[in-house]
Amino acid sequence: MLNTLHEEVIDLQDKISNHKSTNRGFNSEDLKSFSKSSVQLLNQSAIEICYLLDRGYDIKSITTFVGNHYQLTARQRTALQRSCCSTLQKDNRIKSLINDVTEKIVYIDGFNIIITLEVALSNGTLFKCRDNCIRDLAGLRGTYRLIDKTSTAIELLALTLKRLKASKVIFYLDEPVSNSINLKIAIINVFEKIGIPVSVHVVPNPDYILKDKSYIITTDSVIIDSCKGWINICPLIINRYIPNANIINFMY
Template identity: 45%
Template sequence: MIISIEVGLSGGTLVIGSDGNIRDLAGLRGTYKIIDKTEEALNLIGKFFNKYNAQNLKFYLDAPVSNSGNLKYRILEHAKTWGIETEVELVKNADVVLEKLDRVVSSDAVIVDKCISYFNVARGIIEEYIKECNIINLNK
């Protein structure tokens, strides 16, 4: 979710797939870097979840991915301003955890095909708050 929002804020290309989910083309396997859009992305996440009265959030980040610890810290710092109970857990493989849960926030096909239920929050945030975005709709 965070990377897709960062891509949207950066003017990168996003794709709406046949399942209606919005995905980025960042292709960051095993690496993550905090960028100049990370803070804004986290602000939009808080704004979105506040608007829809979320009571609590739990982020699962892949511990082996570079900078996941830094991202955890940033999320928790921003969460203090959200007024939403927020946890961030570093796990060996977030996909394995998420695919067994419900109310998952993801657009990753591997996860959404297996989890009990999901919501593509990135699409909601992008459509609601990021008007100047390069989106290719593969459904047209």
């Protein structure tokens, strides 16, 4: 078993080093928007946004207000909106965090997690958020296509869950999103190859199903704030397999 996993990891490292063709979440303006000098300004913006969140203001209104004040770009505003949360939200999310999934069934917000890993493999811009999630700037908007990183992203997820000894994995994919069936097939193929029981459900609204469950793998803040318990798996995967990922860590 250990030798087999070791061989799979070596094979994955080769795949990761050869990923050069299609980049998920890459935007040329990020070089300027998230440069060292820009991040200093964004750090100040994040501090102010979190301060106002702690006083009950709405995240969208605050981001618009602070963004206009500092003349931030659309992607900078999106980064702050996804990265910031109130102190109460942060504390509650940490309290509901689950670290042990041994012999447990886990439920995965499929597009949410796979896209983040694709972005990491693409060296796209990622953010270490106030609640310790790693999030990206990629958006579905109803369209998705499998890229050369998709299979590896799924393999990294499967290997990690095998190492954590999850008993079964249940994915939920958004039915309205294009190529959800193709992604379902890819997930089943990879998980069966690695030897983890898996089922994949393509449903109209995964959020509605996931928000009432426990052992959820997602970075969606709405689901995290509603569910009974969640697993923060992206940092585990990225730190182990993609250590050179482009992660920006704001000061909150």
